[in-house]
Amino acid sequence: MNALLPLRGLLVKEVLQIFRDPSALLIAFLLPVILLFVDGFGISLDAKRMPLAVLIEAPAADTRDIVQALANSPYLEVVRIASTTEGAALITKGEARGMLVLREDFATRLRTQSRWPARAQLLVNATDPNTAGILEGYVQGALATWAAGQAREAVRSGGGIGVDARFWFNPALRSADFIVPGVIAFVMSMTGTLLTALIVAREWERGTMESMLASPAGMGELILAKLGSYFVLGLLAMLGAVAIAILIFGVPFRGSFGALLAASSLFLIFSLALGLLISTLARNQFVAAQLAFLLTMMPAMMLSGMIFDIASMPGWLQTVTYGVPARYLVDILQCLFLAGTVWPLILPNLAGLAVAATAAVVATLAVTRRRLD
Amino acid sequence: MIPLAEIRGLRHAFSGHVALDDVALTIAPGIITGIVGPDAAGKTTLLRLLAGLLRPTAGEVMVLGHDMARDAAAAHRDIGYMPQRFGLYEDLTVAENLSLFADLHRMPADLRRERIARLLRFTTLAPVTGRLAGQLSGGMKQKLGHACALLARPRLLLLDEPSVGVDPASRRELWAIVSDMLAEGREEGMGVVWATAYLDEAERCGSVLLLHEGRVLASGPPADFLAPLEGRVWRLAVPAAERRRIARAIAPLEGMVDVAIQGDTLRLVRAAGAPPPDAAALGGSSVIATAPRFEDGFVDRLADGAPIQPAAIPPVRPPADGPAIEVRDLVRRFGAFTAVDRVSFSVARGEIFGLLGPNGAGKSTTFRMLCGLLAPSAGTAHVAGQDMLRASADARARIGYMAQRFSLYGELSVRENLMFFARVYGLGLRARRAAVMDALTRFDLETVADSVAGQLPLGVKQRLALAAALLHGPEILFLDEPTSGVDPLTRRAFWSRIGALADAGVTILVTSHFMDEAEYCDRLAIVNAGRLIVTGTPAELRARVRTAAQPDPTLEDAFIALVAPPAGAQAA
Numbered sequence A: 001m002n003a004l005l006p007l008r009g010l011l012v013k014e015v016l017q018i019f020r021d022p023s024a025l026l027i028a029f030l031l032p033v034i035l036l037f038v039d040g041f042g043i044s045l046d047a048k049r050m051p052l053a054v055l056i057e058a059p060a061a062d063t064r065d066i067v068q069a070l071a072n073s074p075y076l077e078v079v080r081i082a083s084t085t086e087g088a089a090l091i092t093k094g095e096a097r098g099m100l101v102l103r104e105d106f107a108t109r110l111r112t113q114s115r116w117p118a119r120a121q122l123l124v125n126a127t128d129p130n131t132a133g134i135l136e137g138y139v140q141g142a143l144a145t146w147a148a149g150q151a152r153e154a155v156r157s158g159g160g161i162g163v164d165a166r167f168w169f170n171p172a173l174r175s176a177d178f179i180v181p182g183v184i185a186f187v188m189s190m191t192g193t194l195l196t197a198l199i200v201a202r203e204w205e206r207g208t209m210e211s212m213l214a215s216p217a218g219m220g221e222l223i224l225a226k227l228g229s230y231f232v233l234g235l236l237a238m239l240g241a242v243a244i245a246i247l248i249f250g251v252p253f254r255g256s257f258g259a260l261l262a263a264s265s266l267f268l269i270f271s272l273a274l275g276l277l278i279s280t281l282a283r284n285q286f287v288a289a290q291l292a293f294l295l296t297m298m299p300a301m302m303l304s305g306m307i308f309d310i311a312s313m314p315g316w317l318q319t320v321t322y323g324v325p326a327r328y329l330v331d332i333l334q335c336l337f338l339a340g341t342v343w344p345l346i347l348p349n350l351a352g353l354a355v356a357a358t359a360a361v362v363a364t365l366a367v368t369r370r371r372l373d
Numbered sequence B: 001m002i003p004l005a006e007i008r009g010l011r012h013a014f015s016g017h018v019a020l021d022d023v024a025l026t027i028a029p030g031i032i033t034g035i036v037g038p039d040a041a042g043k044t045t046l047l048r049l050l051a052g053l054l055r056p057t058a059g060e061v062m063v064l065g066h067d068m069a070r071d072a073a074a075a076h077r078d079i080g081y082m083p084q085r086f087g088l089y090e091d092l093t094v095a096e097n098l099s100l101f102a103d104l105h106r107m108p109a110d111l112r113r114e115r116i117a118r119l120l121r122f123t124t125l126a127p128v129t130g131r132l133a134g135q136l137s138g139g140m141k142q143k144l145g146h147a148c149a150l151l152a153r154p155r156l157l158l159l160d161e162p163s164v165g166v167d168p169a170s171r172r173e174l175w176a177i178v179s180d181m182l183a184e185g186r187e188e189g190m191g192v193v194w195a196t197a198y199l200d201e202a203e204r205c206g207s208v209l210l211l212h213e214g215r216v217l218a219s220g221p222p223a224d225f226l227a228p229l230e231g232r233v234w235r236l237a238v239p240a241a242e243r244r245r246i247a248r249a250i251a252p253l254e255g256m257v258d259v260a261i262q263g264d265t266l267r268l269v270r271a272a273g274a275p276p277p278d279a280a281a282l283g284g285s286s287v288i289a290t291a292p293r294f295e296d297g298f299v300d301r302l303a304d305g306a307p308i309q310p311a312a313i314p315p316v317r318p319p320a321d322g323p324a325i326e327v328r329d330l331v332r333r334f335g336a337f338t339a340v341d342r343v344s345f346s347v348a349r350g351e352i353f354g355l356l357g358p359n360g361a362g363k364s365t366t367f368r369m370l371c372g373l374l375a376p377s378a379g380t381a382h383v384a385g386q387d388m389l390r391a392s393a394d395a396r397a398r399i400g401y402m403a404q405r406f407s408l409y410g411e412l413s414v415r416e417n418l419m420f421f422a423r424v425y426g427l428g429l430r431a432r433r434a435a436v437m438d439a440l441t442r443f444d445l446e447t448v449a450d451s452v453a454g455q456l457p458l459g460v461k462q463r464l465a466l467a468a469a470l471l472h473g474p475e476i477l478f479l480d481e482p483t484s485g486v487d488p489l490t491r492r493a494f495w496s497r498i499g500a501l502a503d504a505g506v507t508i509l510v511t512s513h514f515m516d517e518a519e520y521c522d523r524l525a526i527v528n529a530g531r532l533i534v535t536g537t538p539a540e541l542r543a544r545v546r547t548a549a550q551p552d553p554t555l556e557d558a559f560i561a562l563v564a565p566p567a568g569a570q571a572a
Helices: A002-020 A022-042 A061-072 A084-093 A106-111 A129-154 A175-206 A208-213 A219-247 A257-282 A285-302 A315-321 A325-339 A343-367 B043-050 B072-076 B094-104 B109-123 B138-150 B168-185 B222-229 B240-250 B294-303 B363-370 B392-396 B414-424 B429-442 B458-469 B488-503 B538-544 B555-563
Strands: A050-056 A076-081 A098-102 A120-124 B005-014 B017-027 B032-036 B058-063 B079-082 B156-160 B191-196 B207-212 B215-220 B233-237 B256-262 B265-270 B286-289 B325-334 B337-347 B352-356 B378-383 B399-402 B476-480 B507-512 B523-528 B531-536
Touching (some): A050 A061, A050 A084, A061 A076, A076 A129, A098 A129, A175 A208, A175 A219, A257 A285, B032 B043, B043 B058, B094 B109, B094 B138, B109 B138, B109 B168, B138 B156, B156 B168, B168 B555, B240 B256, B337 B523, B352 B363, B363 B378, B363 B507, B399 B458, B414 B429, B429 B458, B458 B488, B476 B488, B488 B507
Parallel strands (some): B337 B531
Antiparallel strands (some): A098 A120, B005 B017
8 A cells, every 4th residue: 555655646746736737627618618629610621502603605405404404413503604704704704614615516416316416604713723623523424424414315125224323431422521520630640749758848947856766756756647537538528529529529439439539548548648758858848849830740740641641641651550549549530430340450550559669658658757857 | 974966087079179177076974065156157068968858978976876977867867957947737737747747756656745745835736736837826836847857856856957046035945945845865974956047046056166167266165265264355335326436446456356336335355465454545434344245256267357447338328408218107018917016217328227136026028018119008208218018119229138138149249249239229320430439449349249149148249239239329228138148247237337337427227137237226116016115225225124133135135025915914
């Protein structure tokens, strides 16, 4: 019992400090909520109701059907125009994302056998290539759907080809379902590191670290008390973030909570230990905060696969992402939320997290000596 | 008797700077060992080495039989260490802080109850156990720091400047607490190391290590230290108005080691073998022999026979008429807290006026209002005839300000710093060059003109700061604790310059919690908890508390008696 007294004293101290000083609670609970809402609602990869200017030079039954098909798409909003100049003006003012032009001969060519197919012209504002690509896809899709319907009618007797597309894991194609699990990983990598980085740097600034180092408490006890108390706090923050994802963003959760707990725990150990490491090296709250942002936020945002698909990165950069532990968590979370507990996918990622956590703890122990020099 | 700690051939250097060199020290049980020296002497480094927090560059630190370079953890059970900022958790209560330290030292429940109760009684902290440490006064924090360090009955108690910034009454109380705990722990072989910049505390230690710029100047019992000064220290009674002039005139005389202003007398230290001073020849009325103090010995050792040079000051504008500073019913509130409460005083031209009080008494707040940096909540402040509320920019051009901390640019050279400040004060190119040249000569900075300011010794930095504050020929000079923590020779030289400035007509306003600085003032105002308690000359203040039991009270005695609430009120 006596041997555990120092650890007990340190744990009690940490818990009291967490409740006395609002900054730890703010970092643990308010920061994730803000980040989740900003990123969850803000970063939306699907564009809805994009205004599309449509010019039909010679209206006919087919062109009316095509406009109807475009208007039926939830992603497009059709604006009828009388001339290409009007359409260009709308695009310039930003009131239309693009313009679809069906020439005079469109309907006639559609119905006549000819070497030349019926041509439609699509003009897209490509300032944002991503949105431009999406718009093009939707217009093409709407036209293809209409054409397929026509073809089915024409070749009804012979059967023909019909493509039945199914979108797995995210059938509604909601990008929130894909983004929010990634944001959770991003949020946890920031808060976890920031929590310990700031709190330990403050102990250095206030001189309390000096009196702890000169006390009979062991280095292991000092680190264990910090990691332990902030681990619980970080885990609660993690559960809060998952609850927000499920209840507010309506993201489905298809995996097991056990796997979620295992992944979160390993990742938290990594980020908390990284925070300890940073504050031991910086010993100053300002520098510690800067380092924490630089070392967690940037890689988690860019290289974790949270927003940018790792598979489409250049090879060397893909290799670099293996050094960003957030990527393992992003993979696991996306899998648990959207697909379920797919062990062959989760296990290697868990192993990656375990390696990262061990490395961070070992590095912290190596750097934090009982010395001021 | 086995020593508690032994240091041999110690040297500590970091990033090229040698903090300690060639230090040897033996810490005996049963006494308070004083580590004494001005700021930057290496006191804190030495204590950290004793606590095993630093690894020596060379030499050996043995504490309680353990080599602290390799085996510090083994000694930590028996060491109580209080760092300079007490090492308390400010967001924990008094009781929670004590309980944390009890846990760290693995104290069983019954022992901890008994020890905590006893220490709370001792430190009179019992009524405030539920209060957060951050909300305690400076003196109470200090006591709590002591209680935490003493909790586990350490065999070696290390206290790093425990008394700095605390009011004199708390300082005495602290000393009493440590002496009592030492008496109690003497059988167990307890010993105390007390680092301090206050030389008067050194006299009360059982043994003293005097450090200066990282080297040992002397070590041993204070009596050994004072013995060579026996019969060489005198007090010369002089007319109060003449004391600064006489002090300046006689300092360079043959056989004079030190001349210091002490109330309405001058304290003289004569060179060994020099004849007793002749009162009439020196311009005084009488001279009596007096017991040497630790500071006399320090000056004697530092001065090393070189006579004190007369201080040179830059040219000064002739003073205008009327009081230099006129403060009436000045109030400053921060929320519900009243930092300055209806303070009134007036300072004449050419007077050295001191605001004396402990940390948190409201000195700095008053100061900031006088400099036009902070608006008063009520009342008026006129400086150089200007209302600081309205014409502060104009008035500010007529004042010079020297902050407590070195507030020049550490990366610039001495010359660049002076040029920069001359430019800030709006001096034209020719005037600027002349003023900087003049400052370099008069403040004895020519040899270091192109050195980087941040790496100069404390005393030189201070000369530079004063030179910078005087570049634009101000009528009024504000000094914020100008000589706390500097060695006595530097302090002498500084005040000699200030005295010459005052005699030339510059008005000086000083804040300090340092009694030695107060002695140099013409008049003093004692402030405590935002209120101005009394104003008067140092002699008048001493006279107010003179009793049969205390025929020759010091300013510190006067301070304690005047600030203390009437007997009985404190018991609550």
